[in-house]
Amino acid sequence: MGPALLFCPADRPERFTKASDRSDAVILDLEDAVRAEAKATAREAVLASDLDPTRVIVRVNAAGTEDFRHDLAMLARSPFRTVMVAKSEDPAGFAAFDDDFSLIALCETARGVQAADRIAAHPQVVAMMWGAEDLVASLGGTSSRRDDGAYRDIARYARARVLLEAGARGVAAIDAVHIDLEDEDGLEREARDAAASGFRATACIHPRQVEVVRRAYRPATESVDWARRVLEAARSERGVFRFEGRMIDEPVLRHARSVIDRAD
Template sequence: MSTSRSSRSYLFVPANRPERFAKAQAAGADAVILDLEDAVSIDDKDHARQQLADYLEGGGTGIVRVNSIETRWHDDDMRLCALPGVQAVMLPKANSAGDIVAARSHMPASVPLLPLIETARGMANANGIAAAPGVSRLVFGTVDFRTELGIDGDEAELLTFRSTLVLASALAEIESPVDGVTVEIGNVDLLRAACVRSRRLGFGGKLCIHPSQVGAVNAAFSPSAAELDWARRVVDLARSSPGAFQLDGKMVDAPVIARAEQLLRLAPVPAA
């Protein structure tokens, strides 16, 4: 997982497919999610957990998506998350701050928690979940959420709920949330449009279900060359122009300067 900036891309890989782990790690994603939940069949849960334990004990790393608190596999999954190499824990179907407290009681204090908001209860309790100790970032589980609420569509239909997670994250002063997957793997135009929409709404990253999606996601959640050029000019002028000033025919004041500084913090680190 990236340590120099917030992760933009989170790539899922099934925990029962160890032959795919290296490919996932090499795909360019900022973070890899080793998935014990949806990607693993009921009959293979215990075997997948052992395969993942072998990988982590052998020096592997990644985020672990455990099974939800209501399942019989959850406690064993959480014990696995004490192993070295676990960079964060993703908790599916996080419904309340109490779920966060329960999960964290089985985790090392240094390991971040990423709650998946994918139920009506979770969305209703988003403020409390975001503010719970140890939560690093909210993640929107759009597919499960749409299924529970009977929502047909991923655009305007989810606008209110996406904005709810952005607001909850800001109130809790945690990282901007991560948007859900685009299930149409081969539709690059749809993926790019989804990323642009998410970033404009205040999301900072997106879940990926295939390595081919990573590049487009990373590009969309990174400042463009034009944005960085504008930000540098704003910051440079702010040093010599106290108060408000004009740039390119637009007023620049403290909030605009803060936005420019934010963009510069997101700029890629030059290679050594």
């Protein structure tokens, strides 16, 4: 799965193919993007879709809700087996899924972020994502960002915690959406930081954000060339060694391998 994941409202089936074609994977959203009265229609649209299941994620409603139960019943009849669980707060709720489902846990409330370690440890969780706006709302706040556009400390903490717990369990971490569609420079800065920090992907809410994210995750040619050179040099070295003016040890070599992985 590539770095740019694109949300698409599940009640807009006319957008499904375009969203899939323009992104690395499409997230068919049965939760916040769909009004309550349209959720049944949205489920039927997902069920009728002929998208490639390997490039589809279905975001379901929060565990324990009536809509969640209806979502599960629909998924059982569908070919889609990668599911994003909205407002994940307790891994016990994942017991509702059969073993053939792969789960992306969306930690977007105070309880969800607090339980990120236990959520990441669940055997069916393959990725973790965090959400800024729902998190701040769960705390009674009004904005996840300061006037200069930077995240408030609580959002930065949640972002770091989800990334850390995902990494500790060897699962992928997905960065939150950038809701200011006009701020492409801000999106690119955040996506570059996400890639450098260890996130595997960034979620998008508009097709025009996809290429910005891809560009941000794509390592510079100079970085790739250096990574290849240092890894080649490491084949004939033991332990710590000097290369092009830098001291190289195993953590630096792991960074280089990550650059090559992203480039490939």
